[in-house]
Amino acid sequence: MAIKVNLDLMLVKRDMTLTELSEEVGVTISNLSILKTGKAKAVRFSTLNAICEALDCQPGDILEYEADGRDET
Amino acid sequence: MPVRFVAPAISLQKEEYISMARSNVLFFILTLIYVFVFFWFLRKFIASLRTPAFFTRQNALYLYTTATLVLIARFLSGGGLPGYAQIFSEYQFTGASKIETGLDISIVLFFFGLILLVVGWCFDQGVKLQKEQDLTI
Numbered sequence: 001m002a003i004k005v006n007l008d009l010m011l012v013k014r015d016m017t018l019t020e021l022s023e024e025v026g027v028t029i030s031n032l033s034i035l036k037t038g039k040a041k042a043v044r045f046s047t048l049n050a051i052c053e054a055l056d057c058q059p060g061d062i063l064e065y066e067a068d069g070r071d072e073t
Numbered sequence: 074m075p076v077r078f079v080a081p082a083i084s085l086q087k088e089e090y091i092s093m094a095r096s097n098v099l100f101f102i103l104t105l106i107y108v109f110v111f112f113w114f115l116r117k118f119i120a121s122l123r124t125p126a127f128f129t130r131q132n133a134l135y136l137y138t139t140a141t142l143v144l145i146a147r148f149l150s151g152g153g154l155p156g157y158a159q160i161f162s163e164y165q166f167t168g169a170s171k172i173e174t175g176l177d178i179s180i181v182l183f184f185f186g187l188i189l190l191v192v193g194w195c196f197d198q199g200v201k202l203q204k205e206q207d208l209t210i
Contacts (some may be wrong), residue, residue, distance in 0.1 A: 031210050041208040 004064040007036045010055045024054040111142045128196070128203035136193035144186035 011021060018036070022029045027047060034040050048059055055062070118135040121127060 027210060034208060035210045039208060040210045041205050043210050047210050 001038065002066050003038075005035055005038055005067055006062055006064055007032070007051075007053070010057055010062055014055050014057075016055070021051070021054055025050040026052075089120070090124075107142070107146070111139065114138045114142065128199045130200055133193060133197045133200050136196050140186050140189035140193050143182055143189055146182045146186070 002003055018032055020044065022032050025032070027049070027050070035043065048062075051057060051062060114135050118132055118139065121129070121132045121135070
C-alpha cells in the first residue's frame, strides 16, 4: 500500500509509548501495532480522530502518501 | 445385510450370485465410509457455528468438501458397479421377469451439490470480508 503510517515517529515526538496511546485511544496494542507496521487495510475516522487527539497532531502527521507506487502488502 | 432381499423366484447362476453379493457388500462398505466422511465434514462445519471465529478459511474448505461429496454422490448412485449393486439390494419384481429400481434421486443430489458449492463460494467471500474487517483499525 502506498499509504505510510508514521505513528512511531509521532510517539517519539510526544514521548509516549504504544501502551499509553492504546489506553488513551481505546484501541488494543495489537491493533495499534498492526497500524504502526503498515499492515492495516483501513482506518476508521473515529480511530484516527482519537489518535490525533491523543497525540495532539494532524492526520497528515500520521499518514503519508508515497507516490512511487510501492506496495508493501 | 442387503442380500436378505434376494427372492428365490429369480434364477441365478451361482457365480453370478456370488459376484453380485460381493459387489453389494463392497458398495455397502463404500457407502458407509462415504456417509461417515460426509457427516464428519458437515459436523465440523456446524460445530464451528458456536465459535466466534465463524468466517474462516478452514470452514470454507469444510463447506467446499461437503459440496463436492454431494456432487460425487450423484455419480455413485447412478451407474457402473454401484448401480449394479443397487439393483441387487433394492428392487421390485413384476412376474419374476422384470427388476425395477427405486426412485433415482441422483439428479436432485447433483443440483443440491451445485447449490452447496455456490453457498461455499459465498462463504469464501465472507472470509475475505472478515479478513479485511479484522485489519480495519
